Amino acid sequence: MGVSDTALDKLYGIGNYIDTFALGHYARVLEADSLQDGRPVAFKVMRPEHLSGDGMPQWEARAFINEADLLLRLAHNPVTVRLYDCGYVSAPGERPEGGDIISLGTNVLAFRENLYPYIARNWRPYLALEPLPRHRNLFYQMKPNANGRRRLPTEEGIDLAMQFAGFLRDAHDQRVVYLDHKLEHVYWDGRTLRVIDLNSSRLLETGTHTLDQSWRQDIHNLCVGILYPVFTGLSPLKGALMPQPAAQDEVEQRYADVDHLDFGVEPTLSASLQDLLQRGARHDLPDVRAFVTGLERAAGRLGWDLPGLHTLPALREARQYMRNGLAQLRQGQEAIRTARESLLEAVILDDINEDMEAELRRLLTQINEALNCRVIP
Numbered sequence: 001m002g003v004s005d006t007a008l009d010k011l012y013g014i015g016n017y018i019d020t021f022a023l024g025h026y027a028r029v030l031e032a033d034s035l036q037d038g039r040p041v042a043f044k045v046m047r048p049e050h051l052s053g054d055g056m057p058q059w060e061a062r063a064f065i066n067e068a069d070l071l072l073r074l075a076h077n078p079v080t081v082r083l084y085d086c087g088y089v090s091a092p093g094e095r096p097e098g099g100d101i102i103s104l105g106t107n108v109l110a111f112r113e114n115l116y117p118y119i120a121r122n123w124r125p126y127l128a129l130e131p132l133p134r135h136r137n138l139f140y141q142m143k144p145n146a147n148g149r150r151r152l153p154t155e156e157g158i159d160l161a162m163q164f165a166g167f168l169r170d171a172h173d174q175r176v177v178y179l180d181h182k183l184e185h186v187y188w189d190g191r192t193l194r195v196i197d198l199n200s201s202r203l204l205e206t207g208t209h210t211l212d213q214s215w216r217q218d219i220h221n222l223c224v225g226i227l228y229p230v231f232t233g234l235s236p237l238k239g240a241l242m243p244q245p246a247a248q249d250e251v252e253q254r255y256a257d258v259d260h261l262d263f264g265v266e267p268t269l270s271a272s273l274q275d276l277l278q279r280g281a282r283h284d285l286p287d288v289r290a291f292v293t294g295l296e297r298a299a300g301r302l303g304w305d306l307p308g309l310h311t312l313p314a315l316r317e318a319r320q321y322m323r324n325g326l327a328q329l330r331q332g333q334e335a336i337r338t339a340r341e342s343l344l345e346a347v348i349l350d351d352i353n354e355d356m357e358a359e360l361r362r363l364l365t366q367i368n369e370a371l372n373c374r375v376i377p
Helices: 059-073 108-113 115-118 137-140 154-173 208-232 249-253 271-281 288-301 313-347 354-372
Strands: 012-017 027-034 040-046 083-089 099-105 124-129 186-188 194-195
Touching: 012 040, 040 059, 040 083, 059 083, 059 115, 059 124, 083 115, 108 115, 108 186, 124 208, 137 186, 137 208, 154 186, 154 208, 154 271, 154 288, 154 313, 186 208, 208 271, 208 288, 271 288
Parallel strands: none
Antiparallel strands: 012 027, 027 040, 040 124, 083 099, 083 124, 186 194
């Protein structure tokens, strides 16, 4: 199909990098504004080092086509980040400035058809995505601090796991395996899960043996790569939480040797949840249905009122009090952060005297200590 160039700065106002807390292999991600509709976007553009000298697309470039395709296939699921636009940019630097752009909207077929011609011209693929607040990213929230590791409350962890299971159920129904399970890809606000980065995910060909193996692997990666850190604050790779590599072969092998999880660091975690995650680590959960069955059983012991479960009224009541308390804690933390922003605005004012500055800095120090000791990441 015919497409036409236009100047990049006619379509997008490119801002600052928003991926510095967990750099990816494929791309850089920047804040941007769509100048057509005023909508903020996360502008994800391939790193220039993935352009080949022979004008042929490397697998990193093809991953952009794959991701756009899968995002549209799963767009009906509320967990999936939204794709607004895709295309190619001519700007040569890592941060795209100046140059031209080919904007293809959500026409993935055109995106695919133009891959070879534009890579041959040293243009790079991009995706314009729904932006998600960095402070909702789980890796950003749970990174270790001076007071030690952090973890989600079990109530929120179960809720997150339920929503992730729904996302995987939809994906598996369309023969899509997510695979790239790591905290950097998970956003959580206490109620709502969002998941990004499907560039390493796969659409599988039909074939029962391959599909069965892949479903089992996806559940293993969920239990090991997402839920174990969520419930313990630690990496399954025997150490503190660190950004995980994202090249395709590294994604495939990231958790290959993890078949047992250490819960000695979090002995208070429900035994039924520990057992469920251990089964996932051992590849004993064949599909999403088996995972959800085990998760619902564990949830029932913590007051969840689910079909087919007999939950004691006292547990249901205790859970409601806990939900209310957690919501109030989150509201309180947001209020403390807002207060900190006000004090930061004050401390940078010109011409304040040393008495005022000293008092502002004293308050900011105590606020930061309170946030570091918070109950919820």
